[in-house]
Amino acid sequence: MSQQAAVTVSNNSESAVKLKEVDLKAVNSYTEEETYAPEPHLIRLLNKIKSYTLTPGQYYGEPGQGNSRLISILSSIGFVMLWALVTEAGWVKPLFLPSPISVAERFVDLWVEGFAGVSLADHLVASLTRVFGAFFFAVLTAIPVGILIGCNVWVRGIFDPLIEFYRPLPPLAYLPLVIIWLGIDETSKITLIYLAMFAPIALSARAGVSSAKSEQIQAAYSMGASKIQVLYHVIIKSATPEILTGLRIGIGFGWTTLVASEMVAAEAGIGYMVLNAAEFLVTDVVIAGIVIIGLIAYSFDLFMRYLEKKLVPWKGY
Structure with missing residues (x-):
């Protein structure tokens, strides 16, 4: 998404601006009323888009960011289930892996x-x-x-x-x-x-x-x-x-x-x-x-x- 919304000026007497619909939709704030707005509202709309614009670091996330507790619990359960499957199926003798x-x-x-x-x-x-x-x-x-x-x-x-x-x-x-x-x-x-x-x-x-x-x-x-x-x-x-x-x-x-x-x-x-x-x-x-x-x-x-x-x-x- 571009950092600045592209605008076009209409030919009517009231100078108006049109924001690209893709820019507004990208920030989940598109409404038909906001597509055409008087010039004084241009800065307000551009600031709204800018506030929803993520920096590259925010978009891709930081290394190791997030809570891994659920992943750890699920992986531990999966390991035990795999262990049980291997032993119950008889793929490994109990002497080596009970x-x-x-x-x-x-x-x-x-x-x-x-x-x-x-x-x-x-x-x-x-x-x-x-x-x-x-x-x-x-x-x-x-x-x-x-x-x-x-x-x-x-x-x-x-x-x-x-x-x-x-x-x-x-x-x-x-x-x-x-x-x-x-x-x-x-x-x-x-x-x-x-x-x-x-x-x-x-x-x-x-x-x-x-x-x-x-x-x-x-x-x-x-x-x-x-x-x-x-x-x-x-x-x-x-x-x-x-x-x-x-x-x-x-x-x-x-x-x-x-x-x-x-x-x-x-x-x-x-x-x-x-x-x-x-x-x-x-x-x-x-x-x-x-x-x-x-x-x-x-x-x-x-x-x-x-x-x-x-x-x-x-x-x-």
């Missing part, structure tokens, strides 16, 4: 009877203690280190090579070293998860510091702010979105490392339950454990998204 009903029944049995002599609640408590204990220590240490790396060249020179060196290593690579140093008790398990979380959180905090604009920092100094005030009111607040993103990534690494940490001398835990069931080919317990871990991790991620909306609403989450 049906959703079998997994649900096994979950009820786990809740009532437990697994390997340990109740499901105790398995959950053991795993949650390890993951969130490591997460707590990672938050206390990784965020300050990341901020200092971004603010101080000496700290960056000391910690940046160490973090970048071990960050790509899978936790299983340094698990034997952690066991040699710390033994096989809870300390080694929490430390392994902590190390997996530390790097992404610290690097996200460092990236957040870099997002603080120099103009804002200089403006704060020119208004008499101290270094501590600039650090808190400008740098840390600018880094908050990146830090929250790092926390979400870090807790994800923690859950993926949980199973590895519970491979060694564990007597309880969801990861231990999954590994133990896999040794005896109890596939429904394996899938039930995976679903439990996924639901807990996803619930925490939803909580972190809620915090993002409350703490950094200007980012448009």
Whole structure:
């Protein structure tokens, strides 16, 4: 649609204008009376058309715009239905993929009877203690280190090579070293998860510091702010979105490392339950454990998204 309506002037004494019908119909405001209008009304009609005219960004929409909740629910239901179809039709043997009903029944049995002599609640408590204990220590240490790396060249020179060196290593690579140093008790398990979380959180905090604009920092100094005030009111607040993103990534690494940490001398835990069931080919317990871990991790991620909306609403989450 053209941005300006084409007009034609009639030959009668009353100078009148005619707007193209296509322009008025395009904005769903066409009426026969408005097709011919005295000249003073031309601006009013053109403004009406302009108010209904969308910019290219409004017409095509922004990337990721819209609520995907319904899509997520429908896709999840579709996945479960496909899973049920595959298993009920016998395309895959129950040993490799039990049906959703079998997994649900096994979950009820786990809740009532437990697994390997340990109740499901105790398995959950053991795993949650390890993951969130490591997460707590990672938050206390990784965020300050990341901020200092971004603010101080000496700290960056000391910690940046160490973090970048071990960050790509899978936790299983340094698990034997952690066991040699710390033994096989809870300390080694929490430390392994902590190390997996530390790097992404610290690097996200460092990236957040870099997002603080120099103009804002200089403006704060020119208004008499101290270094501590600039650090808190400008740098840390600018880094908050990146830090929250790092926390979400870090807790994800923690859950993926949980199973590895519970491979060694564990007597309880969801990861231990999954590994133990896999040794005896109890596939429904394996899938039930995976679903439990996924639901807990996803619930925490939803909580972190809620915090993002409350703490950094200007980012448009």
